[in-house]
Amino acid sequence: MSLIVQKYGGTSVGTVERIQAVAEKVAKSHRLGYQLVVAVSAMSGETNRLIGMAKEIDAEPCLREMDVLVSTGEQVTIALLCMALKNQGIEARSYTGGQVRILTDNAHGKARIREIDGHRIEADLSAGRVVVVAGFQGSDEDGNITTLGRGGSDTTAVALAAALKADECQIYTDVDGVYTTDPRVVSRAQRLDKITFDEMLEMASQGSKILQIRSVEFAGKYNVPLRVMSSFEEGPGTLISLEDDDQMERAVVSGIAFNRDEAKLTIRGIPDQPGVAYKVLGAISAANIEIDVIVQNVAKDNSATITFTVHRNDLNQAEKLLNQIAKDLGAQEVDADDRIAKVSIVGVGMRSHAGVAATMFEALAEEGINIQLITTSEIKITVVIEERYLELAVRALHSGFDLDAPDAEQA
């Protein structure tokens, strides 16, 4: 009998009515003969309500107690979902993270799962019950309640699937799958039937917000087939799995990811000396500013130029730091620009196809879009361009790599 782990997020269980709709979906899978473990998030709005009360008491509340507090959100959902399942005639049992021994480290608020003891769940499954587990939470070795951080319910589902050797882990969201790019930008974007873990990771890290990066990493590590599906509509969704044998038939590029949350900083004319990159970027990182794209090159006079991107919210602080660093190092100038966007093409196919970069640059050149920065990985090429050209660039690449839906009716 196939075992499936399903995960329903906050909007999917946002009201009592929505929870009842989820129960119907679960009941349907159960009647098809699947063994089912269901991980759920807190009802949407609930976590923020709880955090709000905590903040009234303390702007920076104790992390241990924060976990005790917010973990109640999922606990409410599991109880209500089990009641709704029983109403559908399905035997079900709810468990908190601690009850099914989702053992984590003790990093409150951002704990990592170490181990799951699946025995209790397996006993319920054998007895024909649906098991409903609170997502996003666990407990440490001393039995303290921990949470995995926001969005951690995806990780709970994947970890459960790995521990129970489930046949598939289905993540139900408000979209019906992973798309070749954002359909709001490209009307002819298409749902992908399949995508690899690596591709999904690159898409996610480039701004595709469908799945938490950690849960995809986790699924890849334990080879848990992951399926993104809509909790509102029927449909096969997108299966995320290891590369399979038919990759030769696949498109070279699977999708176009982009984001406009970043800003670019450049420091020019740094007298060349060993460890210059460390001196510049180390100081930025030390201020807890995350750095994304980094490019360094050396001018004719041997002075170095370093360009990197940071989140726009961090731009002011990073610019101040960089000006100080420039002074210390005797660099010529510092440039900041927050009107940039990042566009990436992602696809395992590009490994075995030459000329992908050339196709990309050509498509952009034809639209007269200037490329400011380029970085590449094995299955991704990223460019930084002026923000105002973002939509144009995404559309150009989407058709340039033959990703447009075949006929206009689908648009």
Place this chain on the structure above:
Amino acid sequence: MSLIVQKYGGTSVGTVERIQAVAEKVAKSHRLGYQLVVAVSAMSGETNRLIGMAKEIDAEPCLREMDVLVSTGEQVTIALLCMALKNQGIEARSYTGGQVRILTDNAHGKARIREIDGHRIEADLSAGRVVVVAGFQGSDEDGNITTLGRGGSDTTAVALAAALKADECQIYTDVDGVYTTDPRVVSRAQRLDKITFDEMLEMASQGSKILQIRSVEFAGKYNVPLRVMSSFEEGPGTLISLEDDDQMERAVVSGIAFNRDEAKLTIRGIPDQPGVAYKVLGAISAANIEIDVIVQNVAKDNSATITFTVHRNDLNQAEKLLNQIAKDLGAQEVDADDRIAKVSIVGVGMRSHAGVAATMFEALAEEGINIQLITTSEIKITVVIEERYLELAVRALHSGFDLDAPDAEQA
């Protein structure tokens, strides 16, 4: 170092501001050098909010899941209280019932505590921490979450005090102690400094709603000194404990309890035969109707009359049953009356004083109040009277037994 268990109920922790006020009270006791364990209820309104969601799904929701659901109420309070304590500079740790191994049977919704493992709490206390425990909940042998039923937070506090051999268990409520009678009826009612467990039990079972009966029984059984105090005002409250040596100096009667929730049923002219009381009352009990006062006597013709009281909500059903029983037994008639009230005098002093009943009946007779039923226990005499004389009767007994506050200013 003295160990005190404190319990704060729903209205005491009804808002974030109230929780902060409780934290101040706890911090004050901590600074006085006491070791402290604090049991708390859900914020007032929260339990009803949770039950409301469950009822939307199922009019009779699964009891196991109901416990998973409502136990989140106290879990929210413990977290917020610990945050507020830390804000006061007090180290504190919160625990759910399951986390400190409040082991119960598996009667979901009305579980009974079997055992508490105090080791974890003792370790925290030794480290100078205040321990905050979710009231009203525990877990069974299989780790399922259970609740003790409404008002069970008092029981949690007493059970913790017993397990930890605490010096005192302080129950904070919205009144400043136990009174000789309801101050709304007798303006010169006085707060009692002390009362015995037995007296408190009689008061509670006669309608004084300050403490849950079960928690008083529990405290008596394990001899845990219990103190009822106000969470809104300063003051010594009322200490409930075993009889002490200075009982000779005590008033003969400690308090006057009353209630008007009951109705009276009489079945007359039952042909006398063995087991008549069982036939009448067994059928009522079998319908899950609780019977309070029972009086039986036999007329000259050897026919029996049985009179008993039930809750007014049960009167209609009980009357119907009784009419059927009367027919079956060949009894003459059935009478129902819901305009009655019950008044009791309570006091361990009456054991060693003759004539207490006479004083009671005299006080009532002087006001022209007719007594319909009388029952007595070792430390209580209860009469049933017409409801309209209730206040008059309570006031007459309050002065008749010298319970009025000494001067009018206190009134």
